[in-house]
Amino acid sequence: MKSLIYGIIALFVVTSCTIDKTDYNAEIGSEVPDNYEFKEAVSFTSGNYKISIDALNGTFYKGYNELHLKIVNTQNNQEISTSAVTFLPIMSNADGSKSSCPHEYNVAYDSANKYYSGYSVFTGESTTTVSWKLYISFTVDNQAYEINKDISVEKQSNKNLNMTAFTGKDDEQYIIALISPQKPTVSENPLVAGVYKYNKPTTPAGTFPDPTQFSYSEVTGYTLKLDPRMPEASMGNHSSPNNKDLTQQDDGLYHGVVNYTMTGNWTLNLIMMNQNGLILKGTVVPTDFTPGVEGVKSELYIDTLF
Amino acid sequence: MKYIIMLLFLGMSVMAQNPHAHHDSIKNLEEVTVKNATKKKIETEMKMAVSVDEFLSSSENISFIKRGAYAWEPLLNNMSTERSTVTIDGMHVFGACTDKMDPITSYVESNNLAAIDIKSGQEGSLHGATVAGSIDLRRKSTPFGLQKKWNGAYQTGFEFNNKQFFNLGNISYSGTKFVADGSISYRTADNYHDGNNDEVKHSQYNKFNTSLGLAYKTSDLSSVRLDAIFDMAKDVGFPALPMDLWLSRALITSASYKQLFEEGLVRVVDTKIYFNAIEHYMDDTTRPENLVHMDMPGWSTTYGLVSKANLKRNNYSSEIQLNAYDNLSIAEMRMYPQDRSERTMFAYSWPWVTTRFAGLSMNNSWDLSDKSQLNLGGSLGVNYNYSKYVEFNWIFHPGAPQEKTRFLPSINAGYNLNIDHFNFSVGTGYGHRAPSVSEGYGYYIYNSFDRYDYIGDPNLKNEISYEGNASAGFKNEKFSIQGKINYFYIQNYIIGRILSMGSPMNYQSVGVKGYTSLDYATLLNMSANVSYDILEHLHWKGTLTYARGMDDKGGNLPFIRPLSYLTSLHYMYKNFGIQTSVNGDFEQINYSPEYGEDLTGAYTIWNISADYSFKINKVRSTIQVGAENLLNEYYSTYADWGNIPRMGRNIFMSLKLNF
Numbered sequence: 001m002k003s004l005i006y007g008i009i010a011l012f013v014v015t016s017c018t019i020d021k022t023d024y025n026a027e028i029g030s031e032v033p034d035n036y037e038f039k040e041a042v043s044f045t046s047g048n049y050k051i052s053i054d055a056l057n058g059t060f061y062k063g064y065n066e067l068h069l070k071i072v073n074t075q076n077n078q079e080i081s082t083s084a085v086t087f088l089p090i091m092s093n094a095d096g097s098k099s100s101c102p103h104e105y106n107v108a109y110d111s112a113n114k115y116y117s118g119y120s121v122f123t124g125e126s127t128t129t130v131s132w133k134l135y136i137s138f139t140v141d142n143q144a145y146e147i148n149k150d151i152s153v154e155k156q157s158n159k160n161l162n163m164t165a166f167t168g169k170d171d172e173q174y175i176i177a178l179i180s181p182q183k184p185t186v187s188e189n190p191l192v193a194g195v196y197k198y199n200k201p202t203t204p205a206g207t208f209p210d211p212t213q214f215s216y217s218e219v220t221g222y223t224l225k226l227d228p229r230m231p232e233a234s235m236g237n238h239s240s241p242n243n244k245d246l247t248q249q250d251d252g253l254y255h256g257v258v259n260y261t262m263t264g265n266w267t268l269n270l271i272m273m274n275q276n277g278l279i280l281k282g283t284v285v286p287t288d289f290t291p292g293v294e295g296v297k298s299e300l301y302i303d304t305l306f
Numbered sequence: 307m308k309y310i311i312m313l314l315f316l317g318m319s320v321m322a323q324n325p326h327a328h329h330d331s332i333k334n335l336e337e338v339t340v341k342n343a344t345k346k347k348i349e350t351e352m353k354m355a356v357s358v359d360e361f362l363s364s365s366e367n368i369s370f371i372k373r374g375a376y377a378w379e380p381l382l383n384n385m386s387t388e389r390s391t392v393t394i395d396g397m398h399v400f401g402a403c404t405d406k407m408d409p410i411t412s413y414v415e416s417n418n419l420a421a422i423d424i425k426s427g428q429e430g431s432l433h434g435a436t437v438a439g440s441i442d443l444r445r446k447s448t449p450f451g452l453q454k455k456w457n458g459a460y461q462t463g464f465e466f467n468n469k470q471f472f473n474l475g476n477i478s479y480s481g482t483k484f485v486a487d488g489s490i491s492y493r494t495a496d497n498y499h500d501g502n503n504d505e506v507k508h509s510q511y512n513k514f515n516t517s518l519g520l521a522y523k524t525s526d527l528s529s530v531r532l533d534a535i536f537d538m539a540k541d542v543g544f545p546a547l548p549m550d551l552w553l554s555r556a557l558i559t560s561a562s563y564k565q566l567f568e569e570g571l572v573r574v575v576d577t578k579i580y581f582n583a584i585e586h587y588m589d590d591t592t593r594p595e596n597l598v599h600m601d602m603p604g605w606s607t608t609y610g611l612v613s614k615a616n617l618k619r620n621n622y623s624s625e626i627q628l629n630a631y632d633n634l635s636i637a638e639m640r641m642y643p644q645d646r647s648e649r650t651m652f653a654y655s656w657p658w659v660t661t662r663f664a665g666l667s668m669n670n671s672w673d674l675s676d677k678s679q680l681n682l683g684g685s686l687g688v689n690y691n692y693s694k695y696v697e698f699n700w701i702f703h704p705g706a707p708q709e710k711t712r713f714l715p716s717i718n719a720g721y722n723l724n725i726d727h728f729n730f731s732v733g734t735g736y737g738h739r740a741p742s743v744s745e746g747y748g749y750y751i752y753n754s755f756d757r758y759d760y761i762g763d764p765n766l767k768n769e770i771s772y773e774g775n776a777s778a779g780f781k782n783e784k785f786s787i788q789g790k791i792n793y794f795y796i797q798n799y800i801i802g803r804i805l806s807m808g809s810p811m812n813y814q815s816v817g818v819k820g821y822t823s824l825d826y827a828t829l830l831n832m833s834a835n836v837s838y839d840i841l842e843h844l845h846w847k848g849t850l851t852y853a854r855g856m857d858d859k860g861g862n863l864p865f866i867r868p869l870s871y872l873t874s875l876h877y878m879y880k881n882f883g884i885q886t887s888v889n890g891d892f893e894q895i896n897y898s899p900e901y902g903e904d905l906t907g908a909y910t911i912w913n914i915s916a917d918y919s920f921k922i923n924k925v926r927s928t929i930q931v932g933a934e935n936l937l938n939e940y941y942s943t944y945a946d947w948g949n950i951p952r953m954g955r956n957i958f959m960s961l962k963l964n965f
Contacts, residue, residue, distance in 0.1 A: 019585075021638070022638055022640070027652055185697060186653050187697030187700060187701065188697065232651070234813055237809070238810065240808065242807065259701045261750070261808075262653035264641075264649050264650065264652075289810050292597055292813070
């Protein structure tokens with residue numbers, strides 16, 4: 001009888017619950033917002049000309065932002081492609097001090113895509129005390145136009161586009177911003193980052209905004225040594241194999257490979273070395289497997305999550 | 307409780323007792339037999355009510371890796387399940403657990419099996435590419451038109467050590483046109499106790515199994531048959547592993563068509579399509595010592611076709627078999643961080659791996675004379691693998707192909723000679739096998755034996771086996787002796803080797819091992835069997851087995867059985883039988899520290915049982931009482947995962963009714 005009852009129960013169980021298989025695409029997307037579309041984030045009008053700036057999701061985020069600029073003659077709706085365009089973001093702090101962030105000052109026209117292509121690595125979010133303003137100039141028909149506008153920089157909720165700012169051992173100010181992958185997977189992920197340096201002004205400041213006071217450049221020939229690890233204590237400083245250090249490629253950006261062995265929180269431990277192999281920032285992290293104990297992070301790291 | 311079931315079956319059998327004379331000029335459909343070394347009854351010398359595992363362990367070329375009291379992993383010729391093909395009536399079924407907690411033998415029950423065919427080495431290539439051989443679990447299938455239309459059996463029993471209680475019932479109907487077989491069983495057991503009377507925690511199990519087979523005779527010479535097995539195990543402890551089984555379920559179904567031919571070369575063609583689905587959910591919530599909570603569900607789904615033809619002409623007979631299947635194996639792991647509000651960590655341990663196989667096999671045999679016979683067989687298979695989420699495999703093997711096709715040839719030859727009381731045989735074989743899903747595509751599969759995380763390699767070469775075997779025996783009315791030996795030289799032997807890259811994922815793990823190919827490994831298996839009828843009703847039997855496995859550097863392979871022995875006495879007096887046996891292993895000298903083994907000491911176990919057969923009306927009944935490990939020895943064998951101790955003294959009793 002016992003077995004009969006169990007049998008009947010069993011038959012009910014058969015036709016009822018099972019654990020569902022994981023939807024892998026939903027799984028890897030669950031922590032990562034889908035921001036793949038360029039939309040207008042801000043637009044300015046000056047005389048007969050309208051400048052619009054497109055950014056991903058129509059929003060400026062802290063960290064790296066690819067920007068597409070368009071200049072349109074509002075009279076005849078013609079797009080202007082021959083102008084010399086400059087772009088300068090300025091951040092004002094509560095104490096009135098002003099600073100900038102890595103950006104493309106001379107924005108060049110990309111004739112294939114029909115926009116002026118630039119970028120800006122906003123180093124902070126807009127708050128009640130911190131505000132951002134864009135200064136843009138362009139020249140059409142030998143006439144120079146200068147305009148500026150307040151913008152809002154939002155928090156980047158995609159941790160895979162995190163950034164870090166620090167001072168190197170050479171006393172220079174550096175910024176490393178993650179650019180790609182926006183949506184990592186459990187796999188070999190090509191890793192792209194921008195590495196920028198603040199160019200200390202050599203001349204006294206001219207009229208504000210004087211671009212020589214707010215100059216940044218992509219650093220050339222550096223190496224970012226990479227050691228990705230999972231910060232979760234129970235993962236015991238877990239790492240992955242076959243990662244590749246980041247080196248600069250023709251596009252000026254730094255390319256490497258990060259292998260994520262599973263979803264979750266990861267820390268990209270970095271060591272930044274200059275052309276001569278001199279370590280400017282970062283420490284070697286222990287490689288021991290320490291279950292229950294969180295691994296030590298490098299003094300230079302960026303956290304990711306997917 | 308159980309009496310109700312008994313009454314139920316009794317009632318059916320009484321109804322079916324109407325004598326009905328029946329003549330069928332056509333031979334029974336199930337009559338065709340092929341020469342096989344088949345174990346006839348599912349019972350052992352010592353025990354009449356056995357589990358499938360216990361029954362298999364009575365075969366001398368099978369040993370077991372045991373992770374607890376349930377679902378032992380059968381090793382054939384001291385080789386693990388990747389190297390053998392385990393089938394149910396020729397159907398391929400693949401376990402859904404990355405930790406081998408569910409060998410196929412765990413999805414059947416002794417009361418739905420008729421026999422288990424074990425073939426050693428390439429002789430077993432009929433069911434697909436193999437190195438070690440094949441184990442085919444043959445289901446019960448009642449012939450058409452039996453004199454006695456209804457047959458049934460009921461077994462119940464209790465084992466005291468782990469309070470195992472089981473009820474097994476099966477019934478069959480045999481009509482001229484229609485046949486039905488049904489079985490149902492339930493086993494439940496608590497934790498067992500070792501030889502020191504200490505409880506071995508997490509060794510309980512619960513298993514429910516039922517099966518149904520229906521056959522209809524479509525003409526004098528043809529029939530169709532539908533079969534289904536449903537098996538469910540719940541709350542099964544694996545004391546040697548860091549987690550248990552919450553639930554596993556298997557549905558194994560098939561439909562077959564059989565055609566007999568009265569004349570001509572082809573005598574039987576039997577074609578079957580099948581489907582089986584297995585799901586397996588592990589559970590670590592009963593192990594508070596675990597630092598990380600993990601979900602580890604697995605699924606395995608297989609579709610297949612098996613078609614075989616038996617040919618016979620004069621002194622030539624042949625078996626041809628076509629095998630084709632498609633299997634999808636999926637295993638997930640999700641680790642939960644200490645702070646449950648944080649993001650869980652997910653990965654596939656089997657990244658949706660498809661295996662497709664198609665192969666044609668043939669076994670031919672010629673009776674050269676009354677005394678000698680020549681066997682020649684071969685097969686050619688195509689094995690295709692596809693890893694849906696191949697990016698998981700790329701982490702350790704960048705650029706590995708997503709798809710891989712392999713050709714798996716096999717040939718074997720044998721010669722038997724019988725002269726008077728003597729018999730001799732020699733044989734040889736050559737065959738390839740493809741890496742298993744875990745070996746090819748496994749991803750961070752934690753092996754709690756050597757405590758490494760294992761990574762598969764899609765680029766592994768085929769494992770190639772060269773084998774030789776021989777046997778010699780003598781037999782007369784009272785005495786028989788048989789010696790067997792086989793030797794395998796296995797090229798590209800697949801085994802886990804420590805990787806210098808990567809770091810463990812499972813917190814208990816100490817490192818990462820990748821499946822790699824050794825240049826070669828060798829395996830030698832020897833056995834000797836002696837039996838002697840001391841008196842008419844007093845029989846003695848003895849078995850001695852020895853095996854040696856070495857890698858290409860002369861190091862030991864893991865899980866190789868040391869010198870072991872079994873000796874038993876069986877005495878019968880009228881309806882009364884008594885049997886006793888002593889078995890044990892010698893010290894495992896040739897152990898392999900590299901694979902987590904340590905020296906396992908010698909042990910000796912003494913078992914005894916007595917049975918009495920009687921008849922109540924027409925019900926043939928047998929009652930048995932016995933004790934395993936009578937002296938309550940505390941021991942663990944070379945193949946006990948993590949050296950978990952085996953069961954101590956176990957008194958068992960069982961009752962079997964046949965009607």
